[in-house]
Amino acid sequence: MRPSIIRMIRPRRPERAAEPVLPPLALYKAILRAHVHKLPAELRPLGDQYVKSEFKAHKSIDNPLHIIGFLTQWQDYLRNIDGGSWMQGKMSQEELDKMSPEQIGQLYELMQEAKKAGSSQA
Template sequence: MRPSLVRLVKPRRPERKTAALYPPLELYKRILRAHAIKLPVELRSLGDQYVKAEFKAHQKIDNPLHIVGFLTQWQDYLRSIDGGDWVDGKLSKQELDKMSPEQVGQLYELMKEAKRIEEE
């Protein structure tokens, strides 16, 4: 069948408003690449260590809902790094309320480490 006829036979998919999720390994590589290009040298090692630890910690997750949530959040992070939004980025009260106590603790530790690096 000619390609022009195939288009008539195949139903068209509706346009997606959100981008498809990257596979985990591709997302991981893109984040590390974005760190190398967009982050200052002082923050790059901290960011790389954090990303590596999080991806390693979630490597054995088999719950599809958790996987999609994890990948979605990291893809949003990648967009903020690429767009430069991370410089003035602040968490809203709603975002903070959605976090578990463990996540808030991790965020606090990350903040302390970032301040320590800034002071050096």
């Protein structure tokens, strides 16, 4: 991802006005650091693996809108992890309706892996 695209980013929502989107590498590192301190030990490998695979899969994206959307969503994730709100987080029907069939499938696979991680630690 080109640094020039990062400089063009403007927040979409007023609550994000004070917080610009982090550059990809800084965001990636911040998420992995947050996992160390905020995720339970049994979920950390799953979270780390998922973040690494997603950032790797999106490494060669050139569309600025996709880059901004990707970084914005991961920054929201980081904010949820840091704030602890991820534990009681639920997706709204509106959020689910916006997802593609691929994303729904990916979410289902993630849920299955999280259940396996939880049951193997019990």
